[in-house]
Amino acid sequence: MKIGLVLPNIPSYSETFFKNKIVGLQQNGHTVILFVNNSEAESKYHNCTVVKAPKLNGNKIIVLWNLLLELLKMIFINPKRSYRLYKFNKKDNVSFIKNFKSIVSNQFLLTQKLDWLHFGFGTMAIERENIAQAIVAKMAVSFRGYDHYVYPQKNKNCYEILSSKSVKYHVLSDGMKKSLEEKGISEANISKITPAIDINLFEALIIKKSTGIxxxxxxxxxxxxxxxxxxxxxxxxxxxxxxxxxxxxxxxxxxxxxxxxxxxxxxxxxxxxxxxxxxxxxxxxxxxxxxxxxxxxxxxxxxxxxxxxxxxxxxxxxxxxxxxxxxxxxxxxxxxxxxxxxxxxxxxxxxxxxxxxxxxxxxxxxxxxxxxxxxxxxxxxxxxxxxxx
Missing domain, CATH: 3.40.50.2000 (Glycogen Phosphorylase B;)
Structure with a gap:
């Protein structure tokens, strides 16, 4: 399979969760493509192609040039996918201006033919709920503590559109799974995969009773x-x-x-x-x-x-x-x-x-x-x- 993983940036040295997942999928013959919001990220990571979001803030000249490039992609490279995304967004009552901005800013996500588009954090799927459908891919979303417990407190109904879509959810705990079920998500669409560690690095070491402080x-x-x-x-x-x-x-x-x-x-x-x-x-x-x-x-x-x-x-x-x-x-x-x-x-x-x-x-x-x-x-x-x- 070809799996697109959407992240804020290339995983850092401490984000073993993502690194281990990527390596495991590759070892089983799957192709992983990373989509990152950081336009200055490296172009390769663990044999993955890295597709970077365009820089659409800061220097006005650079922003205008990038906007032009994204518009050209929309018209000549991704016209069908862009139109499908427009229709799906419109069906969700997204305003024309917001819809247009969404299509332009997410061209980097419309470039690849994928089997799965997986958002590594729940918040990254907000206002991108229709992209997987637009590229004819299955959609997955990972919920972590902040996505699930904190962000919705400040942003009520932020996952309302997401919950209406065909999504496979990845959560870290039974508590998170139960919470999604209470919101009407089918148990069949929720998988609990806990974090994991390198048990060879953090090997068993029974600590003796301290004789000092x-x-x-x-x-x-x-x-x-x-x-x-x-x-x-x-x-x-x-x-x-x-x-x-x-x-x-x-x-x-x-x-x-x-x-x-x-x-x-x-x-x-x-x-x-x-x-x-x-x-x-x-x-x-x-x-x-x-x-x-x-x-x-x-x-x-x-x-x-x-x-x-x-x-x-x-x-x-x-x-x-x-x-x-x-x-x-x-x-x-x-x-x-x-x-x-x-x-x-x-x-x-x-x-x-x-x-x-x-x-x-x-x-x-x-x-x-x-x-x-x-x-x-x-x-x-x-x-x-x-x-x-």
Whole structure:
């Protein structure tokens, strides 16, 4: 098959989800074409042709030239597909001006003959709901946490048109699947494929009880959605209780300045380190020196970092935000705490510190085994092959 994958940009080194999917499809004889919004992206990626959206903002001369090129494509290269897209959009009551803009700006998506057109994020399918039909391809859409839980809160009915189309949905968790079903999407059109990790890189490493300062870590974007302020408040209670620890926050983001100030206000300056982004190998090294892993998010689709921590045998404490309660099985492979409650998190950390070694080892071993059996890259590849069949 020929599969078009629509993404904001070429996958970065940390986006193993997309890289693994692409390689798996290629190994099974399928052709993958990447469509990216970034007009300055590379033209090749893992033996994939990269088709780039035209640059339609910025320098006026460049924009006018690109508009002319897209109009020529519309008239001489993609006239039938452009007309079909116009008709389908019109049927959805899209205004003439908006319809025309959509046809011009999406010419790069009309250029290839495909079996599947797959939007890598739900938000990328908005106002592009008819493109797959216009090029006579099947349509697939992946929903992640932000697409499914956050964006619709700010943009009511944003998926109304999408839900009326023939679409195959990919979701990360049973919770997301149930939510789509409640919105009227047929169960037959929804496939759950969880994130996966390189279990050879993040190999099992049972962490022994720390003989020094307790090492606690989190890997996350520095964003309000990750619940990091609640985490810091819980750690402040831990410090007040006289427990010695050091907390390392791995990642970067728009909330860094506010979080650094929160660390200062809570009297945790000597207890907290911000590392910024790290490579997978560097993350593995950090995790190997960790006693407890925290992911106390307000919202989370699933979370690869928690899988990596479990694969290495860390005791994980997570919130009950969406996919996290499926990622970690409470009292079996880790612990799940109600979100947005710093005191509850503090109490759970104390309980984990006091766990008997035998009980802790049992949880670690169950976590390792479950990740190896259910969340390997090979298993994920198999599920995507099935998805397109």
């Amino acid at each position: 307790l090492q606690i870590k989190t890997i996350a974007r520095l964003h309000w959605i990750k619940g990091l302020e609640y985490t810091l408040e819980a750690l402040a209670l831990l410090k007040t209780d006289g427990i010695q620890f050091h907390y390392t926050m791995i990642g970067d983001g728009i909330e860094k300045e506010r979080l650094v100030f929160a660390v200062h206000q809570l009297g945790l300056s000597e207890n907290v380190t911000f590392t910024g982004k790290l490579s997978p190998q560097e993350i593995k090294e950090e995790l190997s020196k960790t006693d407890i892993y925290l992911q106390y998010s307000i919202q989370e689709g699933f979370c690869n970092a928690v899988l990596e921590a479990q694969a290495m045998g860390l005791v994980c404490i997570v919130s009950d935000a969406e996919g996290l309660s499926e990622n970690v099985l409470h009292n079996q492979t880790g612990f799940v705490v109600a979100k947005q409650n710093s005191k509850l998190l503090f109490e759970k950390i104390k309980q984990v510190i006091q766990l008997p070694e035998a009980e802790k080892k049992n949880i670690q071993e169950q976590a390792i085994l479950r990740v190896q059996n259910e969340f390997s890259l090979e298993k994920q590849k198999e599920r995507f092959i099935e998805f397109y069949q």
